[in-house]
Amino acid sequence: MARETYKDFDATELYCPLCKRAVRVCKRLLLIVPQGEKYDYTCESCGTSVGDKLVTMRDNARIVRK
Numbered sequence: 001m002a003r004e005t006y007k008d009f010d011a012t013e014l015y016c017p018l019c020k021r022a023v024r025v026c027k028r029l030l031l032i033v034p035q036g037e038k039y040d041y042t043c044e045s046c047g048t049s050v051g052d053k054l055v056t057m058r059d060n061a062r063i064v065r066k
C-alpha cells in the first residue's frame with residue numbers, strides 16, 4: 001500500500017461542533033482551483049463539514065511520489 005509521506009495538516013480527527021467532540025473525519029476532494037486542490041473534511045458520525053484545506057501546487061511538489 002502507498003504510504004502518505006507528507007506531514008502537513010493531514011488531520012484524521014477534528015472537532016465537530018455538532019457532536020461536540022473530536023471525531024474521525026473523511027477527507028474528500030472538493031474542487032480543483034487554479035492554485036491547487038481543495039479538500040473538505042466531514043465528520044464520520046454526522047457528515048457535517050468540519051474543515052477544509054487548500055493544497056497548493058507548491059505543496060504538491062513536496063509530496064514524494066514514486
Ligand SMILES: [Zn+2]
Nearest residue numbers: 016019043046
Ligand atoms: Zn459530527
